[in-house]
Amino acid sequence: MKTVSSIVENYIKTKPFLLNALSLGIINLTSLSRNIMVELESEFGKEVKQGAVVMALKRLTEELDFRLNHKINKVIKNIGEITVRSALTDYTFAASDTVLNKQADLITDIDTFSDIFYTSSRGVNETNIVVSNTVNHLVDKHFANEKLIQKLENLASITVKLPKENIVVPGIYYFIFQRLAWEGIIINEVISTSNEFTILVSENEVDVAFKVIKDLKN
Template sequence: MKTISSVVEQYIKSKPFLLNSIAQGIINLTSLARIMMPEIEKDLGKDVKQGAVVMALKRLSEELDFKINYKISKVLKNIGEITVRSSLVDFAFVISPTLLENQARLLAEINKDQDLFYTSSRGVNETNIIVSSSISTVVDEIFKSEKLTHKVGNLSSITVKLPNVNITIPGVFYYIFQCLAWEGVIVHEVISTTNEFTVIVHDNQIDIAFKVIKDLKNIED
């Protein structure tokens, strides 16, 4: 059976930016309730009192405040080393029977210089390879028989080490990427392991992206 609280919660959770604004206490709940009323009444199939919607929003905001400011902040405050690399190129290739073999050839080249940047992620239909621009021509040559779907240069990366507990707390990555979105940062690619993630952005946004991630350590409880 649908209740006012459950319908209000579903409404808010379907709007990520609104969700975060409520958690931060920067939205007037009475005004929000008034805007929500028609949709809430339509969903419930009956008239509801605005005060009941406001109360549901207050209870939800208190719950969100705990989840975001207590649990997530403990992870973010313990962010480890942040590493920035520039002058990167992103290649995307259609997966083929020879793609892994060519990647092995590329790795053999990269192992000759430990300072080079290399990361790769494999999807269902394509593989992305991101490397230092200094070996862009090497990639072109090794993968010349593969089907290239896109090649983008002038990229930079930010690699962040997270505490082990990050895998037990929901919403950590959501919060990080929401902060980047608030600042208008376009995330070109994301590569992650259990306790580390790398975001790839265009060179002209690396400064603001770095500041956003660095400032996460100062999030208030």
């Protein structure tokens, strides 16, 4: 059964930035309720009292303050080492039966270099490889016969070590990526393990992205 509270909550959940602003308590609930009345009444199928919407928003704001602020902030404040690497190239190849063998050959060659960044991930239809640009020639050589979907150069990586609690608290990545989105940071790739993640951004934006993540701890 639809209720005013459930309709209000479902509406707010579809507006990520509005959701965050509510959690921070920086929105006038009366003005917000007035602006969304038409959409809520359309969803509810009958007239809705503005006072009921305001009360639903108030309850939701209090819940969000706990769910999105207290729990997440506790984890965010314990973010560990933040590592930045520059001069990276991001390759995306179409998946094929020969890609893995090409990767093995590439890794063998890369092992002869010191201090080289290398990571890869395999999706259903694509294989992604990120390397230091000093070994681009090796990727180009070994994957010459593979279908190149995209090649992005002049990228930088930011690797963030997360506390172990990150796997049991929902919204950690949402919280971080939303802050980056607020700053207009374009994330080219996201690579993650259980307790750390790496994002790839343009070298022109890496300083801002690093500051955003670092400032989250404060």
